Amino acid sequence: MPRLKAVLAYDGTAFAGYQIQPNARTVQGELETALAQIHKGEHIRTYASGRTDTGVHAAGQVVHFDTTLDIPEPNWVKAMQAFLPDDIIVQEVTRVSDDFHARYSASWKEYRYRIITGKRIDVFRRKYTVHVPQSLNEVAIRRALKSIIGEHDFTSFCSAKTDVEEKTRIIYEAELLKEHDEFIFRFVGNGFLYNMVRILVGTILEVGQGKRDSAEMEQILAAQSREAAGRTAPPQGLVLWTVSYE
Amino acid sequence: MPRLKAVLAYDGTAFAGYQIQPNARTVQGELETALAQIHKGEHIRTYASGRTDTGVHAAGQVVHFDTTLDIPEPNWVKAMQAFLPDDIIVQEVTRVSDDFHARYSASWKEYRYRIITGKRIDVFRRKYTVHVPQSLNEVAIRRALKSIIGEHDFTSFCSAKTDVEEKTRIIYEAELLKEHDEFIFRFVGNGFLYNMVRILVGTILEVGQGKRDSAEMEQILAAQSREAAGRTAPPQGLVLWTVSYE
Numbered sequence: 001m002p003r004l005k006a007v008l009a010y011d012g013t014a015f016a017g018y019q020i021q022p023n024a025r026t027v028q029g030e031l032e033t034a035l036a037q038i039h040k041g042e043h044i045r046t047y048a049s050g051r052t053d054t055g056v057h058a059a060g061q062v063v064h065f066d067t068t069l070d071i072p073e074p075n076w077v078k079a080m081q082a083f084l085p086d087d088i089i090v091q092e093v094t095r096v097s098d099d100f101h102a103r104y105s106a107s108w109k110e111y112r113y114r115i116i117t118g119k120r121i122d123v124f125r126r127k128y129t130v131h132v133p134q135s136l137n138e139v140a141i142r143r144a145l146k147s148i149i150g151e152h153d154f155t156s157f158c159s160a161k162t163d164v165e166e167k168t169r170i171i172y173e174a175e176l177l178k179e180h181d182e183f184i185f186r187f188v189g190n191g192f193l194y195n196m197v198r199i200l201v202g203t204i205l206e207v208g209q210g211k212r213d214s215a216e217m218e219q220i221l222a223a224q225s226r227e228a229a230g231r232t233a234p235p236q237g238l239v240l241w242t243v244s245y246e
Numbered sequence: 247m248p249r250l251k252a253v254l255a256y257d258g259t260a261f262a263g264y265q266i267q268p269n270a271r272t273v274q275g276e277l278e279t280a281l282a283q284i285h286k287g288e289h290i291r292t293y294a295s296g297r298t299d300t301g302v303h304a305a306g307q308v309v310h311f312d313t314t315l316d317i318p319e320p321n322w323v324k325a326m327q328a329f330l331p332d333d334i335i336v337q338e339v340t341r342v343s344d345d346f347h348a349r350y351s352a353s354w355k356e357y358r359y360r361i362i363t364g365k366r367i368d369v370f371r372r373k374y375t376v377h378v379p380q381s382l383n384e385v386a387i388r389r390a391l392k393s394i395i396g397e398h399d400f401t402s403f404c405s406a407k408t409d410v411e412e413k414t415r416i417i418y419e420a421e422l423l424k425e426h427d428e429f430i431f432r433f434v435g436n437g438f439l440y441n442m443v444r445i446l447v448g449t450i451l452e453v454g455q456g457k458r459d460s461a462e463m464e465q466i467l468a469a470q471s472r473e474a475a476g477r478t479a480p481p482q483g484l485v486l487w488t489v490s491y492e
Contacts, residue, residue, distance in 0.1 A: 009369045057370065089369045123255045123335045124303065128370050 001066040003098050004076065007091040012057040012235070013127045014087055019051045027052075027088060031063065034083035039069060049102045049109065049243040053195070055235030057128065059112075060091065060242040064102040100245070108172060110241040111197045113185040113233065115205075129182065130237035136183065136208035138176060143214035144207040145174040145185070148200065148221070155224040157200050158193035159232070167193055174200075186241075195232050203230035247312040249344050250322065253337040258303040258481065259373045260333055265297045273298075273334060277309065280329035285315060295348045295355065295489040299441070301481030303374065305358075306337065306488040310348040346491075354418060356487040357443045359431040359479065361451075375428065376483035382429065382454035384422060389460035390453040391420040391431070394446065394467070401470040403446050404439035405478070413439055420446075432487075441478050449476030 008027070016024035020032065028046060035044040046065045052058055071079055076093035084090065099105075114129040116122060121131045148171050155167045173188040185201050203220065206212045212230070220228045254273070262270035266278065274292060281290040292311045298304055317325055322339035330336065345351075360375040362368060367377045394417055401413045419434040431447050449466065452458045458476070466474045 011369045011372075086367075086372060087369060089367050091366065120337065121332075121335050123257045123333060124374050126257075126332060 001068055003064055003066050003096050003100055004093055005064050005096040005100060006093045008061045009059050009089045009091055011087040012055050017052060017054045018048060030085055030088055034080055037083045038079055047102045049106050052240055053235050056238045058240040061240050062102045062243040064100055105245050106243050107246050108188055108190055108244045110188045112239045112241045113201045113237045115183040115237060116181055127236050130234050134209050137210060140214045141176050141204055141208040144204045144217045145176060147217040149174050152221050153224055154193055154196055156220045156226060156229045157196050159195040160226050162194040164193060197238060198233045199229050202233040206230045247314055249310055249312050249342050249346055250339055251310050251342045251346060252339045254307045255305050255335045255337055257333040258301050263298060263300045264294060276331055276334055280326055283329045284325055293348045295352050298486055299481050302484045304486040307486050308348045308489040310346055351491050352489050353492050354434055354436055354490045356434045358485045358487045359447045359483045361429040361483060362427055373482050376480050380455050386460045387422050387450055387454040390450045390463045391422060393463040395420050398467050399470055400439055400442055402466045402472060402475045403442050405441035406472050408440040410439060443484060444479045445475050448479040452476045
């Protein structure tokens with residue numbers, strides 16, 4: 001049975017997160033419903049690179065599944081899109097080897113978190129950015145971001161609601177981009193714990209607003225306690241940007 | 247009674263247009279509900295610069311109303327925003343003279359229409375842009391836009407569903423902007439007929455796709471018949487950008 005890798009973009013606004021669950025609209029639920037229709041009722045199990053929470057978006061979520069159908073590779077995007085709602089867009093579908101796994105084969109992931117500062121809310125981006133009325137201290141933010149790069153135990157930046165025991169992750173890149181009127185926090189790492197990016201952003205925003213010193217980041221990491229870090233930033237600013245299998 | 251001018255931005259997606267109507271969610275309906283709450287139940291009638299259709303957005307819609315309350319001018323934005331849903335944003339509220347009228351005092355309006363070309367749909371902008379898979383001939387589009395500048399009878403670019411008899415309008419500016427990956431059609435005029443911008447864009451897109459020659463624009467204007475023009479472009483690309491009272 002051919003194994004396929006699909007890259008999906010989705011608007012997380014109207015989903016109760018990625019993972020399938022009864023009586024809730026989820027990305028995985030919509031995806032498996034669409035695949036069942038293409039496969040004439042047969043249930044096709046899908047595997048994603050990881051979950052995303054309610055309200056969190058994706059530009060490049062990756063899933064894999066095995067198909068029993070003989071559809072040529074270039075036709076898969078259109079075939080899937082025909083059965084999917086307009087808040088899930090299939091970016092690309094490719095044939096992969098049988099040992100490819102969307103989660104276990106991933107080498108790194110990139111997340112981005114978009115913020116607009118200033119007095120006014122942009123009504124057209126309210127579901128894809130977070131509005132921060134205060135101006136931010138960019139120098140302090142960049143200093144805080146620098147201190148989380150590398151291999152660390154990220155227990156302090158992980159929701160207490162997790163089953164994962166091993167909380168050491170490597171952050172390869174953590175930087176602040178400025179695009180037009182947006183501040184974009186960009187994180188590249190070998191893995192991310194539950195709510196990790198949102199707690200990092202929430203804490204570093206407190207640094208940017210002068211509520212914490214950037215030097216505190218190291219103490220927070222060392223504390224290995226969720227209490228040591230700041231708030232969890234809201235979901236709508238977050239995008240699972242890309243998953244790499246290099 | 248002080249007269250106030252309010253500038254509103256709204257996301258038209260979840261509204262059945264601007265104008266109030268029974269059993270439908272409208273911008274005017276939400277606005278008057280909010281004003282009634284601020285005025286302790288008293289109904290406050292509002293007057294807008296004009297209507298917008300279902301799904302059409304605004305960055306700078308202007309309304310006026312008379313208030314019986316003694317709220318200081320700088321507090322009005324927050325007072326109104328507190329009672330409005332998050333798809334209507336109050337940009338600014340100012341005291342105006344008693345002869346100001348949002349519709350009759352307007353000297354010109356600007357509309358913008360946003361298009362993304364290329365193979366892929368951007369899931370985050372699908373409600374605020376129109377996706378055109380084909381590439382567009384920019385030279386032909388600019389030529390077509392040029393030919394509608396000036397004073398013309400725009401009968402051919404007006405929905406048949408209108409009561410307006412006088413269909414002569416002046417277009418001061420009609421141009422194509424390129425911002426990042428977007429094509430933006432920009433129109434400035436002393437007034438716009440029902441569906442006029444959407445029929446102009448729909449017709450000029452046919453020019454851009456090579457289905458019509460740009461020289462046809464003059465013939466279409468001369469025909470004074472809706473049949474002569476092209477399709478009405480979809481609502482979600484359109485934004486009432488600004489209303490001027492200079």
